[in-house]
Amino acid sequence: MTDELKPHRYHPSYMHMGDCSVCGNLADDPIHAFPAPSPSNMTRLSEAKIAELRADVHGALQDSAYLAGAKAGWNAAQAADPNAAYAKLMASHDGYLKPLIEARRIVVREGGKS
Numbered sequence: 570m571t572d573e574l575k576p577h578r579y580h581p582s583y584m585h586m587g588d589c590s591v592c593g594n595l596a597d598d599p600i601h602a603f604p605a606p607s608p609s610n611m612t613r614l615s616e617a618k619i620a621e622l623r624a625d626v627h628g629a630l631q632d633s634a635y636l637a638g639a640k641a642g643w644n645a646a647q648a649a650d651p652n653a654a655y656a657k658l659m660a661s662h663d664g665y666l667k668p669l670i671e672a673r674r675i676v677v678r679e680g681g682k683s
């Protein structure tokens with residue numbers, strides 16, 4: 570498998586303000602071998618609709634993560650040694666709060682500046 574992207578059809582990502590969801594480039598980037606939809610046939614999304622879609626996607630991802638965790642917990646409980654399985658499960662995500670802690674540190678440090 571190569572890291573180099575092949576020409577492809579532009580596929581707008583609503584989560585990324587219309588940047589291509591495949592390559593992240595704008596619609597008129599030469600990598601898009603097929604013409605982008607013209608403004609006449611393209612659905613223009615309002616900022617409110619984009620925010621609504623983002624919130625829906627965010628909620629769905631949280632629900633998905635919750636259900637995956639519930640399933641992993643259920644599986645751990647069925648193991649021969651549930652405590653060891655649970656400890657292994659928790660260890661597999663050790664440090665998961667690091668990005669949140671780092672973001673909070675930056676916000677607290679930069680928060681007073683404007």
Ligand SMILES: [Zn+2]
Nearest residue numbers: 589591592593
């Ligand atoms: Zn692309």
